[in-house]
Amino acid sequence: MQNIYLHNKYEHLKIDILECITHFNTKGNYVTKGERNVIKSFKIGGETLNVKSFKTPKLINSFVYKHLRKSKAKRSFEYAIKLIDCNISTPFPVGYVENTNASGLTSSYYISKHVDYDFDFRVLIHNPLFSNRDEILRQFTQFTYKLHENNINFLDHSPGNTLIVENGSKYDFYLIDLNRMQFETMDLEKRMENLKRLWLSKKMIRIIATEYAEISEYPFEEVYNLLLQSSQDFKRRINRKKYLKRKYLKKKK
Template identity: 35%
Template sequence: MKKKILINPKYEHLRSFITSLPDTFSQNGKVIYQSRNELRVFEKAGLSLNVKQFGIPLFFNRIIYNGFRPPKALRAYEYALKLQHSGINTPEAIGCICMSRRGLLDRCYFISLQVPYTRRFYEFGTAPLEGKEEIIRAFARYTARMHEAGVYHKDYSPGNILFDIREGKPEFCVVDINRMKFGPVGIKMGCANFARLWGQQPFFRILATEYAAARHFDAEVCIKWVLHYRQKFWKAYSQRHPPEFQLDL
């Protein structure tokens, strides 16, 4: 079994914990998510650490990831450092482990600081917007800053956007960042980024209007494209799965 281990120099004192994870992960920590991938929180050296164990890919992907494409854990680590350098809030990267056996990718781990945010964008699915308009506008401006910085989250869905109100102002944090695109983000591409979010049309109209203002786009054009890409995504999605919120297309 081969291991590739990267550790943020700031957290070199956690090396023994990180290198032991393949042997100790399943016996320790608190499970906070368990499916194909598994998330556990560990308390070490006065820090709360979030460790994501990635499921072993399908056979063909094990070959691809081992020689032609960076594994998800490595991308998550490198992208976190890149986002932090750009001033985009995401859990601080601590390290990653990529394991391979006989030339095929095996278990991988991404280690980051556990963040304290308690709210996710699922709550906008059917909840009244009254009193939440400023959160929506602040989120639109946050997304505009990401796009202006050339950062595009390819899985910009409700579970990957964390937030809380801090000192009277909304504060956002993006997670699950192993699928990112870096480069110029135009009006259509930017508007399409909101398609997976939950919410009714009034939510998206507020979002699109503020996003347009932040990026100096035409508001009506942004509203048109945001609603267009939203409808396109959810029509296709609802043919395969029943939406978990009241969908008004």
């Protein structure tokens, strides 16, 4: 059984979109090819659309996604609509497709409009001399503050999930990989916790904390200390996991 839902702007492309889903493995151009999810681009109706294929869920999750919880594809679509309603940029949500059988969800796809972006947040981490880096960080902080003020806790707020488009002296930020969000009132501790995955240097933390304090009612020292603590705790946890994994693999050899 197949469930397809398209934004009303794209209902006229239903047949073409389903054709792309049917031949996803053999057609389209790779955008990303990960272990879990694959994204391909397709030319449809004079536009470039990206189709994200989510990893086939295991048996228990398959049942859960059919009967108890929304699929990642459906959540991605619905969360994108919420972001746009809050005037927060994300690639325009075209629709989603879910395939099920008697046991549960077998496959799901999220379709969005392709965005020609200039770079993503990762370059700001890897290249401290990146042109206009400090100003981009300040504008990114304003963007993130807007998220928080709209009660949006983007749980995958990591470097690869923010695309950046240069628009003169202004920078536009687009969120991707949307299926993990919570919509809740956020205190300062939770707000700074939300930034921990960005793998920020101390200089980046100071720039972000300074800007966040300036545009909010929170004192700089409190913002800075909470952001520094959450960022360092996260880095230590990830580095420890990597160390233990390397140690385990070495012992296994």
